Amino acid sequence: MSVVTLSHVKRAYDRTWAVNDISLTAPEAQVLALLGPSGSGKSTILRLIAGLEAVDVGEIRIGDELVSTPDRTLATEARRVGMVFQDFALFPHLNAGANVAFGLDKLGRAERDATALKWLDRVGLRHRVSAYPHELSGGEQQRVALARALAPAPRAVLLDEPFSGLDPVLRAELRDATLATLMEARTTTVFVTHDAEDALQVADRLAILKAGKLLQEGTPRQAYDRPASVDAAAALGPVNGFSGHAAHGAVATPFGAIAAPHLADGAKADVAVRAEALLLTPGAGARVLSVRPHGAHDVVRIEAQGFVWRALAPARSAFGETVSVEIQPAGAFAFSS
């Protein structure tokens, strides 16, 4: 395993930067998640690391080895990275064992079979060694693909939306199983997802992307608790927005004030308040528009001065027609605009 480093990497399609000056490190033996909406450049970054595309600007290193510059793209096979891409399906004519053994051609037959079986065992599919892909469920196919990617001891493994297309229960199970396998393998991992929950649950470090730009990089805790911008805050969960002005170290919103000691008096400010940071209690101040169940919480839409915000309240809280709103500082952020 090795560190993967991108330095000022750019890649254009049709004269637009799909990846625009990205500098990023995937630390050794950790999981780096690239999180962003569709079109933010995540898959392109993965393809650049895999050597399936060339960089226009900047460079990529795997360990100490320079693998991509604008003048030279080391071939994918020579990079020794494992890939689990949505469109890199299993070989349909090979059983699970043979799929995992596929990249182990440097080993003798017996050692190859033993290694394949070891990796199938690690993903919990030893008993399915003779099954063909069409006999496996979607989740099992993904686990075989992960075993196939990890078996040759790659320097890093790249996962592109590995859980998409699976139902929510299976998705959470597969996510936990994948994380356990990656932790056991201690492989440097770059993991692409548009799902904040997946990223928060799996990543050691998060890179939040939008339109080819890096909005923020850090641990899930840092990114959640200290977002760098409204967009970075919104990438990790539902937020309420408001634009106003700073006065006396705070920004007033229709639902209460938010501390902004870093903003000068009169400065324009954009505010982001996480839905769970709104504490609703019986009283006046905001009108309750609707209460809808959402797992352990209810989503409560509240209105004040013509603005509508969403709050997450404990399920089955009894609210009247109005509530008093307290904004909890841990989930409320003000940025200069």
Ligand code: ADP
């Ligand atoms: P994501 O993985 O975040 O959905 P992509 O990396 O796939 O984003 O795409 C980033 C941008 O680059 C998008 O605007 C997409 O349309 C464009 N793009 C990606 N691949 C190609 C390609 N092969 N040709 C032209 N445009 C592309």
